[in-house]
Amino acid sequence: MKLAGKTDVGRIRRENQDDFRAGALPGGAAWGLVCDGMGGARGGREASRGACDIIERCFQEHYNRCLPGMEKVFLEDVLSNANHYVFQKSSQEETLAGMGTTAVCALVRSGRVHLCHAGDSRAYLYHAGHLVQLTHDHSYVQELVDCGTITPQEAEHHPQKNIITRALGVDYRVCPDYTSVVILPEDILLLCSDGLTNFVPVAQMEQIFARYSFYDVPDKLIEAANAGGGQDNITALLLGAEPLEVKHG
Template sequence: MKLAGKTDVGRVRQENQDDYRAGELPGGAVWALVCDGMGGARGGREASQGACNVIENVFQEQYAQCGAGQEEAFLKKALIYANRFVFQKASHEESLAGMGTTAVCALVRGGTVYLCHAGDSRAYLFRAGKLTQLTHDHSYVQELVDCGTITVEEAEHHPQKNIITKALGVDYRLEPEFTSEKLQKGDVLLLCTDGLTNMVPVDQMEKLLVQGPFYDTPDRLIEAANANGGSDNITALLLAVEPTEVEHG
């Protein structure tokens, strides 16, 4: 696997409340994580960084116990640990009250990507020139789309697009969503915050993903988001599947 990531404050916000992590694991596996904090100037940053720290520690200290077929339980546990950490910190520090963070976490091994998420940070699969969203937004606007109240096109510019229905740290209980997808050689996974998806249409992202060297792709995506307004923090994290990972699993 090849990994490339970047985060940027954007053109409007005063500070960057996004965070991301990624790393290699035993047996040729890799993991990746993107978080988008919310809840005031200090709270958003504390939430995203705290969640990333907890999830990174779970991978470092407990991944060895994640056997075949245990990927869902392992990823959900990582996000639930992070949820409790952020919730308890927000409960004990008045200046952090109400903070939370989205999270989208990927584990790639054995030719499959396993995904666990909460909120509206997304995971996409780029295959044969087409970008497909793998995660389902936990947002008020997505619920309106799901029940047929508004169209996908109307959702793009809905005034309440920023209302999240699930996030880490908001409630002591969390049920993150899990999904998985078989990978093929040449596939690219994109994990990103809404600072990218709200600014750069899918068709533009598809063009940018094939324009130049893989390791420059996060820069190209962020440059496009800023050129289109840069109204939020922007994070793009990419994982490219090389042939040997899938063929030899």
């Protein structure tokens, strides 16, 4: 696997409440994570950074317990641990009350992508020139789309698009969604925050993937999001089904 990621504050926000982590694992496997914090300037930063710290530690210390077939349980436990940490910290510090963070976490091994997520940070698979969304947003607007109240096109500019219905740290328990798909050589997994997807259409992202090299794509995606308004923090993390190389910028 090869990894490339970048995060950017955007053009409007003063602070970056996004965070991401990634790393290689034994046997040619890899993991990646994108978090988008919420709950005020300090709360958002603390939530995303704290969740990333806990999840990274879980992979470092407990991945050896994740036997074949246990990926769903492992990822759910990882996000549950992060949820507990953020919720406890929010409960104990008045200035952090109400903080939380989205999370989309991936484990790639043995030709499969295993995903667990809460919130509207997304995962896409780039295959044969097309991006396919693998996650389903946990948001109020997505619920309106699901029940047919509004169209996907109307959802793109809905004034309540920022209302999240599931996240880490807002309750003592969390119910993340899990999915798994095949990943083939030359495929690329994209994990990203909504600061990218809200300002760069999928068709434009596909053009960037097709035009630029693997390690240049995160920079170009962020440039496109800033050119499209840059009204939020932006994070793009790639995991490529290739021999191992790592870049974290």
